[in-house]
Amino acid sequence: MVEPKPVAIKKITAGKTLRKLMADHFYELDRAAKEGRPKVAWCTSVGPAELLRAMGFVVYFPENHGAMLGATRMATETIPAANAIGYSPEVCSYMTSDIGAFLQGRTPLSDAYEGIEAIPKPDVLVYNTNQCREVLDWFAWYARHWSRPLLGIECYRGVGEVTGVHVAGIAGQIEALVQPLEEITGAKFDIDRLRETVRLSRECSDLWKEVLETAATRPSPLTFFDSTIHMAPAVVMRGTQAAIDYYHELLPELNTRITDGVAAVEGEQLRLYWEGMPIWGRLRDLATQFLELRACVVASTYANSWIFTALDADEPFESMARAYTELFIVRSDVHKEKYLQEMIGTFGVDGIVFHDSKTCPHNTNCRYAMPQRLQERLGVPSITIAGDLNDLRCYSDEQAKTLIEAFVEQLARR
Numbered sequence: 578m579v580e581p582k583p584v585a586i587k588k589i590t591a592g593k594t595l596r597k598l599m600a601d602h603f604y605e606l607d608r609a610a611k612e613g614r615p616k617v618a619w620c621t622s623v624g625p626a627e628l629l630r631a632m633g634f635v636v637y638f639p640e641n642h643g644a645m646l647g648a649t650r651m652a653t654e655t656i657p658a659a660n661a662i663g664y665s666p667e668v669c670s671y672m673t674s675d676i677g678a679f680l681q682g683r684t685p686l687s688d689a690y691e692g693i694e695a696i697p698k699p700d701v702l703v704y705n706t707n708q709c710r711e712v713l714d715w716f717a718w719y720a721r722h723w724s725r726p727l728l729g730i731e732c733y734r735g736v737g738e739v740t741g742v743h744v745a746g747i748a749g750q751i752e753a754l755v756q757p758l759e760e761i762t763g764a765k766f767d768i769d770r771l772r773e774t775v776r777l778s779r780e781c782s783d784l785w786k787e788v789l790e791t792a793a794t795r796p797s798p799l800t801f802f803d804s805t806i807h808m809a810p811a812v813v814m815r816g817t818q819a820a821i822d823y824y825h826e827l828l829p830e831l832n833t834r835i836t837d838g839v840a841a842v843e844g845e846q847l848r849l850y851w852e853g854m855p856i857w858g859r860l861r862d863l864a865t866q867f868l869e870l871r872a873c874v875v876a877s878t879y880a881n882s883w884i885f886t887a888l889d890a891d892e893p894f895e896s897m898a899r900a901y902t903e904l905f906i907v908r909s910d911v912h913k914e915k916y917l918q919e920m921i922g923t924f925g926v927d928g929i930v931f932h933d934s935k936t937c938p939h940n941t942n943c944r945y946a947m948p949q950r951l952q953e954r955l956g957v958p959s960i961t962i963a964g965d966l967n968d969l970r971c972y973s974d975e976q977a978k979t980l981i982e983a984f985v986e987q988l989a990r991r
């Protein structure tokens with residue numbers, strides 16, 4: 578029997594730099610929104626951020642704000658305000674918590690950063706439906722509210738092999754954004770600037786990949802819960818030198834942990850994979866529970882989603898199209914299972930924790946018997962936790978706790 582042992586989560590020292598980096602990011606956005614320059618573009622998490630940056634925009638990611646609403650548990654109070662204007666409790670709780678917070682005139686940014694009173698008002702909103710249609714509905718609400726232009730890319734879904742046809746279709750849509758964006762900024766598009774931004778983005782992605790791969794070591798120096806924090810630069814600052822500099826600080830710290838045999842989870846006995854969205858409002862509780870059970874959640878599809886190995890400065894439009902279409906969430910179940918099989922092998926995974934996220938069917942992969950197929954083919958057991966990314970009304974602490982304890986017990990017996 579695995580006896581839970583009270584232990585503290587090990588802090589990563591680079592986190593101090595991260596806090597400063599995030600503060601700089603939000604103050605830059607706040608300044609731009611107040612002064613009217615540079616222009617502010619809102620972008621979905623895997624939208625064409627490189628193009629927007631190369632065209633001189635400062636880029637704001639509402640999903641990052643959604644995650645903050647979840648992590649601070651403010652979401653629970655703000656979601657009903659969006660429900661009241663017709664956005665169902667069944668749809669994306671990033672969207673409903675974000676719109677609800679706006680309607681209530683609230684943002685966690687105000688609590689975290691003195692002087693910031695509101696989210697930055699956009700000059701343009703640019704989406705990519707590669708992850709879901711909800712992002713389009715979400716951005717459309719703000720575009721109507723502020724009468725701002727809404728531009729975007731309509732992506733393929735359920736893609737098996739990514740072919741030249743897919744790449745050409747998406748690359749064409751990205752290129753078509755250039756002219757309307759030029760009209761908004763009043764500046765000419767510069768292909769060399771785009772190449773440079775894509776190069777920076779690729780470098781950031783490669784470093785982020787290296788960071789995540791440190792967890793393949795036994796014991797792992799990093800947990801999934803750490804990665805949900807340290808992924809922030811890869812998400813909101815890709816295409817900047819600052820993001821690269823950050824990972825140049827984080828990576829050596831993790832490598833030193835490896836050299837010194839420092840485990841993120843003391844006495845690591847089991848290695849798990851997290852499949853699905855984080856449960857933002859319960860990250861600390863879950864991290865603590867796994868820590869006490871000496872089970873390390875070593876990898877996740879979620880944190881891996883900001884690895885873009887296809888990015889190539891020589892072919893900026895095509896490579897962005899490929900990178901954004903190769904994304905896990907865009908792919909067919911056959912491809913997803915192949916990918917998970919690779920992850921299980923690379924990270925030496927003993928079991929998978931599937932999160933059935935009530936309001937995000939797109940990032941939930943346990944509803945069509947994938948866990949059963951993986952168990953049958955690879956012999957890797959799993960559990961499914963019912964919950965949600967932001968709406969804690971869909972999550973039971975007791976049920977999840979009991980399920981995880983029983984799962985760890987079952988794996989330990991194996």
Ligand code: SF4
Pocket residue numbers: 640669670671672708709710711712854936937938939940966
């Ligand atoms: S992928 Fe899921 S969580 Fe993300 S915006 Fe779409 S519905 Fe919301």
